[in-house]
Amino acid sequence: MNYRITHRTHYLYHEPVSLCHNEARLLPRELAGRQQCHRCQLLIDPAPTDHSERYDFFGNRVVFFTIEQPHEALTVTAASSVSVMGPPPVPQAARTLHWEAVRDALRSGMDAETLEARQFVLDSPLAAASAAVRDYALESFAPGRPALDAAESLMQRIYGDFEFVSAATTLATPLSDLLRMRKGVCQDFAHLAIACLRSLGLAARYMSGYIETVPPPGRERLRGADASHAWFATWLPGAGWCDFDPTNGQMPGERHIVLAWGRDYGDIAPLKGVLVSSGKHEMTVGVDVEPEP
Secondary structure, eight states: EEEEEEEEEEEEEEEEEEEEEEEEEEEEOOBBEEEEEEEEEEEEOOOOEEEEEEETOOOOOEEEEEEEEEEEEEEEEEEEEEEEEEOOOHHHHTOOOOOHHHHHHHHHOOOOHHHHHHGGOOBBTTTTHHHHHHHHHTOOOOOOOOOHHHHHHHHHHHHHOOOTTTSOOOOOOHHHHHHHOEEEEEHHHHHHHHHHHHHOOOOEEEEEEEEOOOTTTOOOTTTTTTTTEEEEEEEETTTEEEBBBTTTTTTOOOEEEEEEEESSSSOOSEEEEEOOOOOOOOEEEEEEEEEEO
């Protein structure tokens, strides 16, 4: 599938901003055999004084920019054209590997792939293991159960147990509150799944990107009605990283566009920075994910 993605972030400041330093992760990743970027650009208004791009620790594209002149608004628009082929099928040998064997491989393996995955077993600020999280995970991870089957069960349980409510949580909402309220948004469900996997010694990472949305029959697509999306991935020996979307109860395919990945949302926020001003600000975000011929 081919997509044209427009992600527009607009800040309106109540008082002029004299200086701001910003970090953007808004340009999709190149993934061999899975995703290809044809045209990707970042449009910034007002024009930055300084602008540079690099790859972060996880291989995500990061753009740094500074605006040194006074301004009362800031608009950052990421425009991308991307082809998505979807992930390759999981080999049968990896599909039948039980989760305890995956855990043991992560503990003892010394090859480069295993060592890279091992860092995602560790807790992170927004996805830390706990006794309550482990108890929730164990309902899916019975002894001897294949890891892929167990991860899919965990995804489906989160999909069924939790209600999507956009205003129910914030970034500061702990997983203990999420487990009690049973409502949240995609980043909450991804963080919960990641913490569940880590509580069992398995590797899990946070996936950020977009998903193509289809309007109801007879209705036109609304401009700017799409949004950023989040899901999780877990590692299997012989298969690499396998993605799961607990918000929609499905394994991502051609409709999921990968933007970045990290330990949790804090590693890969789409746009963040610091500014010098005495006032507050308002932020609006509009996203369009449109299929292209």
